[in-house]
Amino acid sequence: xxxxxxxxxxxxxxxxxxxxxxxxxxxxxxxxxxxxxxxxxxxxxxxxxxxxxxxxxxxxxxxxxxxxxxxxxxxxxxxxxxxxxxxxxxxxxxxxxxxxxxxxxxxxxxxxxxxxxxxxxxxxxxxxxxxxxxxxxxxxxxxxxxxxxxxxxxxxxxxxxxxxxxxxxxxxxxxxxxxxxxxxxxxxxxxxxxxxxxxxxxxxxxxxxxxxxxxxxxxxxxxxxxxxxx
Amino acid sequence: xxxxxxxxxxxxxxxxxxxxxxxxxxxxxxxxxxxxxxxxxxxxxxxxxxxxxxxxxxxxxxxxxxxxxxxxxxxxxxxxxxxxxxxxxxxxxxxxxxxxxxxxxxxxxxxxxxxxxxxxxxxxxxxxxxxxxxxxxxxxxxxxxxxxxxxxxxxxxxxxxxxxxxxxxxxxxxxxxxxxxxxxxxxxxxxxxxxxxxxxxxxxxxxxxxxxxxxxxxxxxxxxxxxxxxxxxxxxxxxxxxxxxxxxxxxxxxxxxxxxxxxx
Numbered sequence: 001x002x003x004x005x006x007x008x009x010x011x012x013x014x015x016x017x018x019x020x021x022x023x024x025x026x027x028x029x030x031x032x033x034x035x036x037x038x039x040x041x042x043x044x045x046x047x048x049x050x051x052x053x054x055x056x057x058x059x060x061x062x063x064x065x066x067x068x069x070x071x072x073x074x075x076x077x078x079x080x081x082x083x084x085x086x087x088x089x090x091x092x093x094x095x096x097x098x099x100x101x102x103x104x105x106x107x108x109x110x111x112x113x114x115x116x117x118x119x120x121x122x123x124x125x126x127x128x129x130x131x132x133x134x135x136x137x138x139x140x141x142x143x144x145x146x147x148x149x150x151x152x153x154x155x156x157x158x159x160x161x162x163x164x165x166x167x168x169x170x171x172x173x174x175x176x177x178x179x180x181x182x183x184x185x186x187x188x189x190x191x192x193x194x195x196x197x198x199x200x201x202x203x204x205x206x207x208x209x210x211x212x213x214x215x216x217x218x219x220x221x222x223x224x225x226x227x228x229x230x
Numbered sequence: 231x232x233x234x235x236x237x238x239x240x241x242x243x244x245x246x247x248x249x250x251x252x253x254x255x256x257x258x259x260x261x262x263x264x265x266x267x268x269x270x271x272x273x274x275x276x277x278x279x280x281x282x283x284x285x286x287x288x289x290x291x292x293x294x295x296x297x298x299x300x301x302x303x304x305x306x307x308x309x310x311x312x313x314x315x316x317x318x319x320x321x322x323x324x325x326x327x328x329x330x331x332x333x334x335x336x337x338x339x340x341x342x343x344x345x346x347x348x349x350x351x352x353x354x355x356x357x358x359x360x361x362x363x364x365x366x367x368x369x370x371x372x373x374x375x376x377x378x379x380x381x382x383x384x385x386x387x388x389x390x391x392x393x394x395x396x397x398x399x400x401x402x403x404x405x406x407x408x409x410x411x412x413x414x415x416x417x418x419x420x421x422x423x424x425x426x427x428x429x430x431x432x433x434x435x436x437x438x439x440x441x442x443x444x445x446x447x448x449x450x451x452x453x454x455x456x457x458x459x460x461x462x463x464x465x466x467x468x469x470x471x472x473x474x475x476x477x478x479x480x481x482x483x484x485x486x487x488x489x490x491x492x493x494x
Contacts, residue, residue, distance in 0.1 A: 056396055058485055078484040083398035093389035109399035148393075155398060 007070030015064030086157030142173030337467030376416035
């Protein structure tokens with residue numbers, strides 16, 4: 001009788017990262033199941049952005065392993081891996097041109113074209129209906145960050161890696177972008193790893209918290225448990 | 231006036247250089263009065279300039295009497311020196327020396343060989359070496375400009391480049407606009423040089439030929455041969471260099487390697 005082996009969506013084993021012998025991340029181990037919403041919380045310099053960059057393979061771990069559904073991520077072509085794990089950076093870094101041009105960038109880079117309907121649908125999902133022909137220079141900070149999110153969603157990722165997506169925004173724009181993120185992860189039922197330094201944001205957007213301090217994972221559990229323990 | 235008093239050509243040249251040096255020292259004195267803090271630099275530059283060019287002059291009199299094939303090691307030494315001088319200006323680019331060496335060799339080596347074979351450059355050491363040196367010099371400057379600009383473009387667009395990678399695009403795709411800009415910017419002085427040829431300035435080769443009593447119309451055509459060849463050399467050099475360079479800035483796992491240096 002065949003037994004199916006369960007693999008978590010993301011599995012990180014003894015991950016470490018050093019720069020010039022200085023440890024940035026030390027011996028990080030955790031798993032994320034499909035559909036989970038996990039917040040990586042920690043003070044500035046705790047290594048949380050490095051961790052999310054490493055999951056997206058923008059940086060290479062010094063040691064340890066990252067597996068996606070049981071497969072070593074080093075065996076997955078980097079472009080494909082990054083489309084599966086869509087990353088939203090702290091700064092939007094939009095490409096010059098229109099909003100539609102930015103949305104089409106990811107699919108086009110692997111030979112797919114987005115139809116007008118698909119562009120409109122993605123934009124509607126981030127509350128930017130009618131923005132497709134808007135030049136990116138005419139966007140507010142909050143709008144630009146929502147285009148950043150939409151651009152990532154255009155790749156139809158299996159998981160979202162959000163690196164402090166609201167920390168560069170003012171209070172009004174932060175609330176606006178956070179509401180969009182919440183609606184996207186709820187509607188798409190997408191696995192989500194959110195890096196934040198804000199415990200309140202972790203409470204609002206995540207079910208589980210990984211607490212990093214000095215590059216080490218010091219707590220891992222449900223939001224209420226980890227945050228109330230502090 | 232000096233020519234009336236001195237018969238020997240080398241001594242005449244020395245006297246003419248001496249007069250120029252006096253004029254240059256006058257400028258040194260003036261900069262001293264203006265407290266520009268440049269006296270030491272100017273004196274070193276003048277000393278090096280006169281020593282190097284006179285030494286090369288004497289060396290060339292020996293080389294010109296040798297076999298035509300001596301052009302190959304002479305040009306090779308120029309190419310290696312040009313590549314080393316390029317990387318002194320470029321920092322934080324892996325394999326910069328190898329890239330410069332390949333780019334400048336392919337650009338200048340190819341153009342000098344083809345032009346000499348076709349007889350566009352006379353098959354004579356007195357033509358190959360000076361014209362070859364101009365091409366190597368042109369290739370060196372264009373290559374250094376391109377590499378500097380490329381590094382600065384990458385450094386100031388780390389976010390966009392990584393955003394492109396994070397969206398699953400290939401390194402070739404994300405680096406393309408910055409590579410194009412670097413090449414275009416490095417080629418601009420060459421293009422401007424061709425555009426202003428003869429109107430704003432009469433370059434060295436033509437000026438030398440006219441001074442030596444050649445027909446100015448022929449000197450004009452020949453100047454275009456030199457300037458056009460320098461342009462072709464520079465173009466081939468940067469096209470090869472950028473093709474090699476764009477591969478150096480990413481790891482095998484398609485990660486931007488210049489990121490840390492650029493942020494520092």
